[in-house]
Every structure is written in C-alpha cells, then in structure tokens.
Amino acid sequence: MAEVLVYVDHVDGAVRKPTLELLTLARRLGEPVAVALGAGAEATAATLGEHGAVRVLTADAPEFADYLVVPKVDALQAAYDSVSPAAVLLPSSGEAKEIAARLAVRIGSGLITDAVDLEAGDEGPVATQSVFAAAYTAKSRVSKGVPVITVKPNSAQVEPSAAAGTVEALQVSFGATATGTKVVSRTPRETTGRPELTEAAIVVSGGRGVNGAENFSVIEALADSLGAAVGASRAAVDAGWYPHSNQVGQTGKSVSPQLYIASGISGAIQHRAGMQTSKTIVAINKDSEAPIFDLVDYGIVGDLFDVVPQLTDEVKARKG
Amino acid sequence: MSLRIVVCVKYVPDAAGDRQFADDHTVDRDEADGLLSELDEYAVEQALQIADDADDAEITVLTVGPEDAKDALRKALSMGADKAVHVEDDDLHGTDVAGTSLVLAKAVEKTGYDLVVCGMASTDGAMGVLPAMLAERLGVPQVTLLSEVSVEDGTVKGRRDGDAATEHLEASLPAVVSVTDQSGEARYPSFKGIMAAKKKPVESLDLSDLDIDADEVGLDGAWTAVDAVAERPARTQGTIVKDEGEGGKQLAAYLAEQKFI
Numbered sequence: 001m002a003e004v005l006v007y008v009d010h011v012d013g014a015v016r017k018p019t020l021e022l023l024t025l026a027r028r029l030g031e032p033v034a035v036a037l038g039a040g041a042e043a044t045a046a047t048l049g050e051h052g053a054v055r056v057l058t059a060d061a062p063e064f065a066d067y068l069v070v071p072k073v074d075a076l077q078a079a080y081d082s083v084s085p086a087a088v089l090l091p092s093s094g095e096a097k098e099i100a101a102r103l104a105v106r107i108g109s110g111l112i113t114d115a116v117d118l119e120a121g122d123e124g125p126v127a128t129q130s131v132f133a134a135a136y137t138a139k140s141r142v143s144k145g146v147p148v149i150t151v152k153p154n155s156a157q158v159e160p161s162a163a164a165g166t167v168e169a170l171q172v173s174f175g176a177t178a179t180g181t182k183v184v185s186r187t188p189r190e191t192t193g194r195p196e197l198t199e200a201a202i203v204v205s206g207g208r209g210v211n212g213a214e215n216f217s218v219i220e221a222l223a224d225s226l227g228a229a230v231g232a233s234r235a236a237v238d239a240g241w242y243p244h245s246n247q248v249g250q251t252g253k254s255v256s257p258q259l260y261i262a263s264g265i266s267g268a269i270q271h272r273a274g275m276q277t278s279k280t281i282v283a284i285n286k287d288s289e290a291p292i293f294d295l296v297d298y299g300i301v302g303d304l305f306d307v308v309p310q311l312t313d314e315v316k317a318r319k320g
Numbered sequence: 321m322s323l324r325i326v327v328c329v330k331y332v333p334d335a336a337g338d339r340q341f342a343d344d345h346t347v348d349r350d351e352a353d354g355l356l357s358e359l360d361e362y363a364v365e366q367a368l369q370i371a372d373d374a375d376d377a378e379i380t381v382l383t384v385g386p387e388d389a390k391d392a393l394r395k396a397l398s399m400g401a402d403k404a405v406h407v408e409d410d411d412l413h414g415t416d417v418a419g420t421s422l423v424l425a426k427a428v429e430k431t432g433y434d435l436v437v438c439g440m441a442s443t444d445g446a447m448g449v450l451p452a453m454l455a456e457r458l459g460v461p462q463v464t465l466l467s468e469v470s471v472e473d474g475t476v477k478g479r480r481d482g483d484a485a486t487e488h489l490e491a492s493l494p495a496v497v498s499v500t501d502q503s504g505e506a507r508y509p510s511f512k513g514i515m516a517a518k519k520k521p522v523e524s525l526d527l528s529d530l531d532i533d534a535d536e537v538g539l540d541g542a543w544t545a546v547d548a549v550a551e552r553p554a555r556t557q558g559t560i561v562k563d564e565g566e567g568g569k570q571l572a573a574y575l576a577e578q579k580f581i
Contacts (some may be wrong), residue, residue, distance in 0.1 A: 011484065068461075068462065068463070068464075068480075068487075068489055069452065069462060069464075070462075073456075087561075094448070094465055094482060094483065095482065097447070097448055097449050097452075097453035098462070098464060100449065101417075101449035101450075101452040101453045101456070102452050102453065102455075102456040103420065104418065104453070104543075105418065105456045105457060106455050106456065108543075109543065110416070110542070110543030110544040111417065111418065111447075111449065111543070111544065111545055112449070113447045113448070113449060114446075116345055126547070130552070131446075131549070132339045132444070133335065134550055134552060135339070135551065136341065136549050136550065136551055136552060137549070137550050137551075137552055138546050138548065138549045138550075139346070139546070139547045139548040139549075140544055140545065140546045140547065141544070141545055141547065142541075142543060142544050142545075143542065143543060143545040144543040144544075145543065165451055168451060172483070177459060177460075177461070180460070180461030180462075180491055180492075180495075181461040181462060181463050181489055181490070181491040181495075182489065182490050182491065183487050183488070183489060184477075184488040184489065184490055185487065185488045185490075186485045186487045186488075187485055187486045187487075188484060188485045189483075189484060189485055189486070196483075202580065206321070224485060226580070226581075234466065234483070244467075244481065244502050245481065245483070249516070250335070250443065250446075251440075251501045256566060259575070259580050261456065261579075269335060269336060270335075271548075273335075278556070280578060280580075281555070282571065282574070282575070284567070284571070288560070289395065293557065293560055294555070294557055295555045295557075296555075296557065296560070297555075297558035297562070298558050298559050298560075298561075298571065298574045299557075299558070299559070299560040300560075300561050300562075300563050300567040300568075300570070301555075301560060301561070301562045302562065302563025302567045303563070304547075306401055306565075306567065307563055307567040307568045307571065308568065309568070310566075310567065310568025310569060311567075311568035311569075311571050311572050312568075313568070314568055314569050314571075314572035315572055315575070315581055318572060318576055318581050319581060
C-alpha cells in the first residue's frame with residue numbers, strides 16, 4: 001500500500017489536533033508516515049501511532065528553531081526522498097503552508113492549499129476547497145508530481161486507529177539556504193486557557209457592537225460558559241479592542257466550528273469569508289437589517305448587553 | 321548604491337463584487353471589476369517607507385496579468401512607486417501559483433533587485449504561498465508574514481506574529497519579504513501622485529523576453545487542475561426572534577435543543 005507523508009504540527013511533543021485530522025484523511029489515501037521535527041519530536045510517536053501512523057520519522061537540530069522555514073523544508077524533502085510517498089499532507093498553518101510551497105517547487109509538484117476535504121480519486125487525491133470567500137466550492141487535484149496538499153483545521157474527524165508508530169531517525173543535511181533567515185527572538189503567545197480559534201468546536205465572536213475593549217469580557221464570559229474560543233471582527237480588531245490573532249475573516253483566521261455565535265457583528269463580506277462554512281450560525285444584533293441575519297440558523301434582534309449575559313447565565317444554569 | 325526594490329502586485333476581481341468562474345474554471349477576469357489587490361497595497365506602502373528611509377532607492381512594481389492589470393500598476397505608481405513592469409502574454413491564461421512564481425522570479429531577476437516585497441496573499445486565490453515559492457526559486461532568504469519591516473545596512477529585519485509566537489527575524493539582502501495587513505495603513509494616492517503616475521514608465525514583457533516556454537505556464541502547463549466549481553448553496557435563514565426581555569433564554573433553549581449545551 002502506498003505511503004502518505006504527514007507533516008506533524010506539535011508543541012514540544014504535544015501533537016496539535018489538526019495533525020490528527022490529517023491522519024484521518026491520510027488513511028483514505030494510503031498508510032500514514034508522520035514527519036515530526038524539533039524538540040520533543042520523538043514524544044509525538046505514541047499519539048501519532050494511536051491515530052494510524054505506521055512510522056514516525058523524527059529529527060531534531062538547533063536549525064529548526066533558529067532559522068525560518070527552510071530547515072524544515074530540507075527535512076521534509078529528506079523524508080520525501082526516503083519514503084517516495086503517494087502524497088504529502090500538511091496542516092494549513094502559516095508556517096506549514098510556506099513549507100509546502102517550497103517543497104512543491106523543489107520536487108516539481110503541484111500544490112493545493114486550504115483543502116476542506118480529501119478523497120482518493122482515479123487520478124490521485126481530490127481536494128475540496130472553499131473559494132471566493134466561501135461563495136464557491138471547488139474540486140481540485142494535482143496534475144504534476146506527487147501531490148502536496150495543505151488541509152484546514154476542522155476538515156475531518158479525529159479517529160483513533162491503532163498502528164505501529166515506529167520511531168525512525170531521519171537523516172537531514174541542511175542546504176546552503178537553510179540558515180538564510182535567522183530567528184533572533186521568539187516570544188510564545190500567552191495562553192488564555194481557551195481552545196485554539198481555528199480548532200475550536202464553538203466560537204463566540206464580538207464586533208463593532210461590543211463597543212470597547214473592556215466590554216469584551218461579556219463575550220469572553222459566554223465563551224467560557226460554553227468552552228468556546230473567542231473571535232473578533234476586523235472592526236473590533238482595527239479599533240484595538242481585541243488582538244489580531246483572534247480576528248475572524250478574510251485577512252484573519254477562517255473558522256469552521258460546529259457552532260458560531262456572532263455578537264454585534266453586521267456580517268460584511270470580509271467577516272463572512274472567515275465563518276460562513278460554520279455548521280450552525282447564531283447571531284445577536286440590534287439591527288434587524290444586518291446582513292449576518294441572512295446566514296443564521298437562529299438570530300436574536302436585540303442589545304447584546306442584554307442578550308449575551310442572560311444567555312451566559314442560562315448556559316451555566318443548564319450545565320449546573 | 322541604490323536600493324533596488326521590486327514590489328509584486330496582483331490585479332484581482334473586486335472582493336466586494338460578484339466574483340465568478342469562467343467555463344474553463346479559471347477566475348473570470350472579464351466580467352468583474354478589477355483592482356489592485358487590497359493586501360498588495362500594504363506591500364507598496366512598506367516599500368515606500370523603506371525607500372524613504374534609504375539614502376537612495378528605486379521601486380519597481382511588477383505584475384503578471386492581462387491588459388487590464390495595468391490598472392493595478394497605475395495605482396501603485398500613483399502611490400509613489402517609480403516604474404512598472406507588466407508581464408503580459410496570451411499563453412499565461414490559466415497559470416497556477418507554481419507558474420506565476422516562475423514568471424515572477426524570471427522578471428525579478430531581469431529587473432534586478434535587492435529586496436522583493438509582496439503582500440501576504442491575494443484576495444482572489446488567497447493561497448499565501450507565492451512569496452515562499454518566489455524565495456525558493458530565487459534562492460534567497462524569505463522573511464515573510466511581517467507586521468513590521470525595516471532595512472538597514474544590507475539587512476532586512478521584521479516581526480512575524482505567528483499563531484504560536486511572535487518572532488523577530490533578520491536576513492541579508494537580497495531577500496523576499498511579505499507583509500500583512502497589520503503592517504500599517506496604505507496611503508491614498510494624492511492628486512499630484514495620480515498625475516505623475518501617467519508619465520512613469522511601464523515596461524511590457526512577454527514570455528519570450530523571460531526565456532519561458534509557453535508549455536511551462538498557462539492552463540496546460542499548470543501543476544494543478546480544477547475539475548469542478550459550484551456555487552455554495554445559499555444558507556437558508558432560520559428563526560429570527562426579537563428580544564422582548566427573554567432573548568438570551570430563548571437562545572439558550574435553541575442551543576440546548578441543538579445539543580450544544
């Protein structure tokens with residue numbers, strides 16, 4: 001059976017959820033062989049094996065942390081050369097997309113980014129993509145070389161499937177360009193204790209109607225009652241009320257949770273582009289004419305400062 | 321020695337308008353109103369600021385696209401870029417990102433460069449991978465997804481606000497950078513700038529000028545194929561309730577019914 005390379009996104013050995021989703025999709029195409037790089041790489045093997053990875057190729061070197069992107073491309077290319085896979089899958093993070101891009105150019109392969117589904121086809125993997133602010137769905141495939149495909153979070157269910165997960169050391173030699181861009185300093189983002197925005201099952205977002213940074217506590221309280229991530233519209237981010245890392249929309253994150261709650265967000269195209277593939281959409285807005293209401297499964301026309309706290313209390317009461 | 325900056329820009333269908341696909345599944349660029357991609361305005365702006373800080377700099381704005389793509393070049397020139405290069409060739413129709421990165425790499429090399437500045441992504445294809453591909457093809461460092469950028473003594477420095485961490489990066493020139501929409505508002509062209517742009521040189525190049533064969537680009541030369549596109553069915557509006565004091569409770573009841581609580 002053909003092998004499929006899966007690039008592992010992990011933090012010191014803790015595998016992030018989108019990688020486990022990738023393993024589900026990889027199994028549709030062949031036997032997953034995972035590639036884990038950097039500090040803690042070997043510690044990923046147990047989790048990856050539980051989710052179908054037959055082998056886990058690992059490498060660690062200071063270059064992975066000290067220089068941007070290219071050392072990881074060198075390593076992934078080494079894995080590609082040794083495995084001769086049927087496809088290479090990566091998560092659609094900013095960094096992994098750049099790794100995918102450079103690998104694709106090097107091996108002369110077509111690249112598909114931001115797939116939301118993946119199936120085996122007669123002419124190789126068929127990717128589904130949401131395009132033009134999710135107004136269209138496209139079916140694409142790679143027509144030259146070994147397909148390199150990045151997949152968005154929440155595109156598949158995490159499905160445990162026991163496999164060997166045998167750790168093998170990957171031999172990597174870094175090329176001349178590996179040390180081109182130095183990472184002078186790295187400051188990890190402060191953790192909020194909330195789920196990662198793109199990975200969350202529920203997202204609660206606030207927009208212009210929140211009317212001030214201090215009022216975002218209302219949005220956060222609802223999010224915490226539901227175990228949700230917090231998002232913000234571009235208007236709220238541009239006003240400085242919430243960090244850009246939480247922006248949902250065309251130039252921020254694109255999310256596809258089970259439930260999306262938009263509070264005080266009118267629903268401009270810029271925002272819709274980032275959330276309209278959510279399974280269930282709920283909105284609270286004072287303006288009954290707001291375009292967000294065209295998308296919703298359930299909408300409340302009202303003041304979010306009345307509705308959201310009442311909802312939060314009710315959620316807490318129902319959860320006991 | 322003059323700092324040679326090349327800004328890569330894309331002419332895209334207006335994201336606020338009705339965007340469609342042509343019968344061959346390429347982006348329909350005839351029917352829609354086109355413009356300079358909003359995200360590339362940030363690249364032009366940062367190039368202008370870098371040039372302002374340099375003793376001597378020249379900004380060339382570069383695009384690959386049909387005749388109308390000149391509009392994007394004119395906008396960038398009116399913002400303050402010095403000259404433009406337009407790669408235009410009928411055989412380019414349907415070129416994918418791999419082919420575009422090849423064409424840009426050849427055009428950048430032909431133009432001569434110390435620094436290439438790109439936006440973080442186009443607003444139509446929205447892949448965000450072109451700067452990395454371009455750096456790979458040029459064999460120079462990539463310093464990408466920057467919210468802050470500066471050039472000093474032959475070194476480019478920048479801040480990358482990633483998902484997991486904020487990183488400060490640096491690389492020696494020549495290099496490829498990309499900047500995000502957090503890098504700073506782009507300036508509006510002044511009337512003087514608009515008038516001046518009309519006199520600025522726009523060089524036209526075709527594939528033969530860049531020693532690229534037609535079969536390396538276009539739909540047939542693409543490394544990816546789009547087999548089908550379909551409009552997403554419009555979401556049907558669900559229940560809309562006016563809050564009469566019980567809105568939060570009604571919403572909670574709905575969420576419970578949908579098993580979210």
